[in-house]
Structure formats: C-alpha cells, structure tokens
Amino acid sequence: MTKVVAAPDVPLRVVMFAYDCDPKLGSEHGVGWTWALAASRCAEVTVVTQSKYEHNIVAAAHSMGCDKTRWLFVEPSQALHWVHGLPFGYYVYNWLWQRAALRAAGSRGLLAHADVVHHVTWGACWQPSVLRLAGRPMIWGPAGGAERGGVGFWKGFGPRGVLYEVLRDLARSASLVSPWVRATARGAALVVGRTPESTEFMRALGARAVATRSELCIESPTLGGEDDDSEAEVPGAQFVSVCNLIHWKGVHLAIRAFAEVRTRGCSEFLYTIVGDGPERQRLERLVRQLSLQECVRFAGRVPRETAIALIRRATALVHPSIHDSGGTVCVEAMASGTPVVCLDRGGPGFVVPSSAGVKVTASNDRAAVEGLTRAIESLLDSASREAMGAAGRLQYLRVHTIQAVEADLRDWYERVTPRRNGLDTGLEQ
Numbered sequence: 001m002t003k004v005v006a007a008p009d010v011p012l013r014v015v016m017f018a019y020d021c022d023p024k025l026g027s028e029h030g031v032g033w034t035w036a037l038a039a040s041r042c043a044e045v046t047v048v049t050q051s052k053y054e055h056n057i058v059a060a061a062h063s064m065g066c067d068k069t070r071w072l073f074v075e076p077s078q079a080l081h082w083v084h085g086l087p088f089g090y091y092v093y094n095w096l097w098q099r100a101a102l103r104a105a106g107s108r109g110l111l112a113h114a115d116v117v118h119h120v121t122w123g124a125c126w127q128p129s130v131l132r133l134a135g136r137p138m139i140w141g142p143a144g145g146a147e148r149g150g151v152g153f154w155k156g157f158g159p160r161g162v163l164y165e166v167l168r169d170l171a172r173s174a175s176l177v178s179p180w181v182r183a184t185a186r187g188a189a190l191v192v193g194r195t196p197e198s199t200e201f202m203r204a205l206g207a208r209a210v211a212t213r214s215e216l217c218i219e220s221p222t223l224g225g226e227d228d229d230s231e232a233e234v235p236g237a238q239f240v241s242v243c244n245l246i247h248w249k250g251v252h253l254a255i256r257a258f259a260e261v262r263t264r265g266c267s268e269f270l271y272t273i274v275g276d277g278p279e280r281q282r283l284e285r286l287v288r289q290l291s292l293q294e295c296v297r298f299a300g301r302v303p304r305e306t307a308i309a310l311i312r313r314a315t316a317l318v319h320p321s322i323h324d325s326g327g328t329v330c331v332e333a334m335a336s337g338t339p340v341v342c343l344d345r346g347g348p349g350f351v352v353p354s355s356a357g358v359k360v361t362a363s364n365d366r367a368a369v370e371g372l373t374r375a376i377e378s379l380l381d382s383a384s385r386e387a388m389g390a391a392g393r394l395q396y397l398r399v400h401t402i403q404a405v406e407a408d409l410r411d412w413y414e415r416v417t418p419r420r421n422g423l424d425t426g427l428e429q
Contacts, residue, residue, distance in 0.1 A: 011043060011044045012042070012115045012116065012414070013113055014043040014115065014116045014117075014413060015110050015117045015134075016036060016039055016046070017049075017101055017105075017118065017131060018032030018035070018047055019050060019121050019122050020121045020122065021050070021053050021121065023056055024060075025304075028121050028122065028326075030218070030328060031120065031121055031123070031328075032047075032120055033060075034219060034405065035215070036120075037402050041402070041406045043116075043410075046071070046110055047071050048104070049072075051073040051075040072101075072108070074097065074101045076097055076100040081093075094127070095127075098129065098131075102134060114136045115136070116136065116137050116139060116189075117134045117136045119138065119139070119143075123144055123145075123325075124144070125145050126178075126201075127181070128181045129184045131184075132188065137416040138189055138416075139413075140202075141193060141213075142193065143192065143202070144193065144326065145172070146193075146195075146197045147324065148172075148197070149165060149248060149323040150364070152363045153248075155365050156247075156365050157248075161247030164247070165248075172201075182205050185202050185206050188207060189209065190412055191207040191210050192213050192412075193213075194213070194215050194347060195214075195346055196350065199212040211412070214347065214351045214400070215326060216330075217404070217405045218396075218400060219402060236266075236267075236268025236269045237268065238272070238314050239270070239314055239341075239376065240310050240317055241271075241275070242274040242275060242317070243275050243319065243321070244276070245273070245278065246277050246278060246279055248321065249322075249324075250343065251273060253365065253368045254372060255271075255286050255292065256286075257320075257372035257375075258271050258292060258295060259292055260370075261377060266380070270295060270297060271296045272310060273297070273299065274301075276300050284298060311329070311333050312336040315379055316357065316385070317339070319348055321342065322345060322346075323346050327342070330348050331400045334392030334393060336389075339356065339389055340392065341358050341379065342358075342360070343359070343360050343371075344360060351395075351399070351400075355387075355388065355391035356395055358374075
C-alpha cells in the first residue's frame, strides 16, 4: 500500500451533492445553496444538483461573484418523472437522481480528482446515499429524520396524520437493519447529525466518526423585505407561525393555546398563520369551533420577503413543530431579533437556546397546549422580549451564518482527507 502525502499548495477538491439547491427558496433548498457557498470559501468545489435549479443558481452566482464554484446539473431520464406521483414517490425519485448524479460526476472525471465527496441534501439519515460507491472519503450530512413525535401527539393528527406517523416509524425502524443504509453509515469518513437524536441514530447504524451540527444557515442577517404595514394598526400583541400546514408542524396546538390565552382574559392579540397545506381546512374548522375568527388570520402563502417582515414585527414566532429535524424559520426569527416559542423537541429544541425564547417540554397534546399557553402569556412582557431577541441574534451570528458553516466545513474536510498541513498523515489507500 502507498502512503499519501499532503500537497499544501493545492486546494482541497470537493464534489458536493445537493439534490435540493435553490437560492430563492428556504428550507432544504436553501440548505443546499448556503452550504455550497460556504464550501466554496474553503475548497475548490463542484456542486451537483437538479437541472430545474440551473436558472436561479446561475443568476445568483453571477450576481454574488461566486463564479469560481462549478456546477453540474443532472436529471434522470424524463421518462421517470412519473415516479413523483406514486405514494412516497419523491423518495424513489431521489434515489434515481443520486444514481444519475454519481454516473455524471464519474464520467466527467470529477470523482477521480476529488479529495472529498459530500452528501448535503436530501439529508435523511434513514435513506441510503450512493456516494459510498464513489471511492473517495465521504461526508454524509448534516442528516436528520430520527426525531420522533410519540403517540401522545397522535390524538390531534387525524387519520391521515396517524397513518403517516405509523409509516414513518416503520421506515425508521426498517432502516436500522437495512444493509444499504448501514453500508452508507459505515462507509462514510464522517457522518453529521442535524440533532442529537439523529446523531445517535447514525451511530446505531454503525457510523465510525460522528458529529452534530444544525444544517440551518441563512445568507445575511439583513433578511430583506420592507415591513408590510397592512396590519400595523392591529392593537395588542402579534404572533406569527410560518410553515407548511401539515399535521406534525403542530399549528393545531398553537390555536388551542391561543384559545386558552383568551379564556384567561387576554383578547388583544392577533395570531397570523402563514403557509398552506393539507391541514388548512381542519385548522380553519378548529378556529371556528373555538370562536377565534377575530384573533386568528390565515394569510396563505406569501413571498419570503413578506414572511420575514411579519416575523421581524411579531411579538414572537410560534413554531410548535413536533418532530422537525430543522426549523429554518426559527433561525430567521433569531436573526431578526424576534423571540421563538417552540417545543423542546427535534431541530427547534436544538437550535433555539433557552435565552432566545421559550422552549416547552411536552410529550403529549395536553402538556404542549398548557406549556404554549404559559409561554405566550410570558411574552406579553416587552422587557423579556427584548432580552430574548438580543440573545437570538447572538446565537444566529455564532452558529448559523455562512462564515460559521465555513469554519466547520474546513475542519471536516481537513479531518477526512489525507492532505493535511503538508505532512505524511499515515493514511493508506
């Protein structure tokens, strides 16, 4: 075997695979984009992503002066797009895309010259990555998905939500014995969990080296958008939730909590729910049942700039997600200096420090509603809000900027590659 000696004058070469990567979108799409930007600051990077993002990426990269980053846009055969329509078909399509992306990168010689391959998005710790076949040191993550809701919350989900949770738990359990998922964890030079729960899950899969780091990162503390003055004259406190209206986001818990707040004598508030999804009709029906029509407003989907303006002006962001592995909106609130009310679970519980809001410990619906009620009441005190906003802003600057991600990536890439400090590392190939 030959020992590899570092070449200090040659930059690290990284091939990053980001299934979702769009500078104009948040959540997983934004993760792909911001992590690509961060990687380009510490390595020579080629990012492999879907062809549908090409227009937005090329325009944004040119305007930001990021032309040195190379991009490879890949799609499986057009004949396979019908897979999206199948139940859980997006997971199947993601697997097909991974295979096509690996072939495309290999045929262009990118893998042969790479020091590291990095699977960024999708970041699901129970779904295998084909990058284990790339023949290069691989970083898998940050990945999440091991966060569990618990049956104590199922009562408020409805039949469709309960079925989803059952299937999700089965898939999670099956992945622990899946040879493909276990091979991904064992074959990675480093696996990164988005939350402590996901890190422990990946350790159970047989991962050799693990780290925990939130994937959440937003480009700038100046989040853009002018304040929308349409609600500026509303008296009292203003709370906002921004999310897809799906069962596990827990908006039904927040609605019930606001009903409790009103029964305790406080009716001077407005709760604005931004977003849309399959649960919207159920949530609107719940608002009518609780006679909250004057206090709760459904804004539907709005431009990101408008959502940020609402967050910035709000008394607090309310994000009672039950098993979120991320929670981008929580970081956007902290960057805006807005306190966060969330459950002390999953991604939000991990990324939001207690000093930046109120984290509610709960294992069932009833405890969650009681805790959210107390949290909302406590945030009617403007003095506490100011201190929380300042703490959240500090946390954002410390952990969730591109510069912070760059520092971690630099450490990870140097950790898994034999080219370090111009010295013989002792690694064998």
